[in-house]
Amino acid sequence: MAEAERVVRRHHDMGGLPAGPVEPVEHAHAPWEKKVDAILRLLVGKGVMTLDELRRGIEELGPGAYDELAYFERWISSISNILLEKGVIEVAELGAAIEAARARREATP
Amino acid sequence: MTVRPRYRPGQRVRVRRWDPPGHVRTPFYVRGHRGEIVRVIGPMPNPEDLAYGRTDRPPVPVYRVRFRRRELWPEDPRAQEDTVVADLCEHWLEPVGSGS
Amino acid sequence: MSSGGHHAHPPKQPDIEDGPYSWHMALTDAVADLLLAKGVITGEELRRTLETIDAATPARGARLVARAWCDPAFRTRLLEDVNAAAAELGIDAGAIPILAVENTPELHNVIVCTLCSCYPRYLLGAAPDWYKSRAYRSRVVREPRAVLAEFGLELPDHVRIEVHDSTAELRYMVLPLRPPGSEGLAEEALAALVTRDCLIGTAVPRVPAES
Structure with missing residues (x-):
């Protein structure tokens, strides 16, 4: 990639770049992945957020997270950031809710 | 509000070579290149507004624009006349004169 | 869900399934x-x-294609408005408009989303991981023939390949050509020939050879 192109081409905007072979990978979606999808559909359907806000949130995760996180990990990261931005949820209650979710999980063998 | 589309199918356009920050749905690989309007999709909410939660802004005309792969990547040796179609907002397009 | 592909390898599973609670x-x-x-x-x-x-699977898209092959009037309506045509068969294709791009003997269509991974999910279900991969999104617009060859699909030079990059709120499905040798088949048997990859454009329907 030319120097000028490296400056202005965003990380997610990859059409036409060289890359390796297309690995024929796929997997059946786990329940938590479907839950992320369902949350997004409901929030978009209710006008709480837009699909382009989801996309912007994913783009703003930055190159490292974009490549390291699994697909629905990127989604829930973006969704939670957008909901925080909008004040739909707050940082402290999210912290407590994550702790509660973990505790619930540990309590069920 | 109705927005009258500026272009019609068959017209030649060039994609602006802009590189703004922010959320943009015009892929880098078509910027600065010439294509042909295939179809008017119609006025749609502008993704550049929607990405920041602004859902009350006027819609913009969106077009299906066809590019020859040889126009996009002239350095590629392949002879086949393959094409790419992308869906682009009107403000990213400028007219191309009949001579170019 | 059947993978419906022509891949030589069994599917890998890069995402977490039964791992620890992340x-x-x-x-x-x-x-x-x-x-x-x-x-x-x-x-x-x-x-x-x-x-x-859970209800959205590629079988829905396959039903639309098989009906279009059997009923020319339905084919016309499908090309005009996929969502309305799907509703005729009791299929909810969602609120985002879907456009059917029709293959011909001279034209082969392929869909991609280079900017994220837009996919007709309401009609075909979840996108396979490879569709969302950096390799597919980067390469299929520039070297579609090489990418299709990796899927085992070699197209003659006289067939133009058109790649549709889903950059706006419009989704695509490929309406493939009815394969030779399928003349005697009923609609349901035809639908079984239409795999998910046929609807993306990385495969074409084929009638299995008699064994």
């Missing part, structure tokens, strides 16, 4: 719990939406 899984449960507690969404809505997600 931070992102906890975040997902936490966000859902807060949205439920605040009344932004209800438990009933969440259950129904999960059912909708």
Whole structure:
């Protein structure tokens, strides 16, 4: 990639770049992945957020997270950031809710 | 509000070579290149507004624009006349004169 | 769900399935719990939406294609408005308009989303991982013949390949050509020939050779 192109081409905007072979990978979606999808559909359907806000949130995760996180990990990261931005949820209650979710999980063998 | 589309199918356009920050749905690989309007999709909410939660802004005309792969990547040796179609907002397009 | 591909390798599973309870899984449960507690969404809505997600499979797209092959008037309506044509068969194709791009003996269509991974999910179900991969998104616009060859699909030079990059709120499905040798088949048997990859454009329907 030319120097000028490296400056202005965003990380997610990859059409036409060289890359390796297309690995024929796929997997059946786990329940938590479907839950992320369902949350997004409901929030978009209710006008709480837009699909382009989801996309912007994913783009703003930055190159490292974009490549390291699994697909629905990127989604829930973006969704939670957008909901925080909008004040739909707050940082402290999210912290407590994550702790509660973990505790619930540990309590069920 | 109705927005009258500026272009019609068959017209030649060039994609602006802009590189703004922010959320943009015009892929880098078509910027600065010439294509042909295939179809008017119609006025749609502008993704550049929607990405920041602004859902009350006027819609913009969106077009299906066809590019020859040889126009996009002239350095590629392949002879086949393959094409790419992308869906682009009107403000990213400028007219191309009949001579170019 | 059947993979429906022509791949030589068994599917790999890069995402977490039965692994430990990750931070992102906890975040997902936490966000859902807060949205439920605040009344932004209800438990009933969440259950129904999960059912909708499970109901969408490539079999829906295959039914549309098979009907279009058997009924020219339906084919015309499908090319005009996929969502309305799907509704005729009792299929909810969602709110985002879907456009059917029709293969001909001179034209082969392929769909991609280079900027993220837009896919006709309401019609075909979840996108396969490879569709969302950096390799597919980067390469298929520039070297479609090489990418299709990796899927085992070699097209003659006189067939133009058109790649559709889903950059706006419009989704695509490929309407493939009815394969030679399928003349005697009924609609249901025809639908069975239409795999998910045929609807993306990385495969074409084939009638299995008699064994």
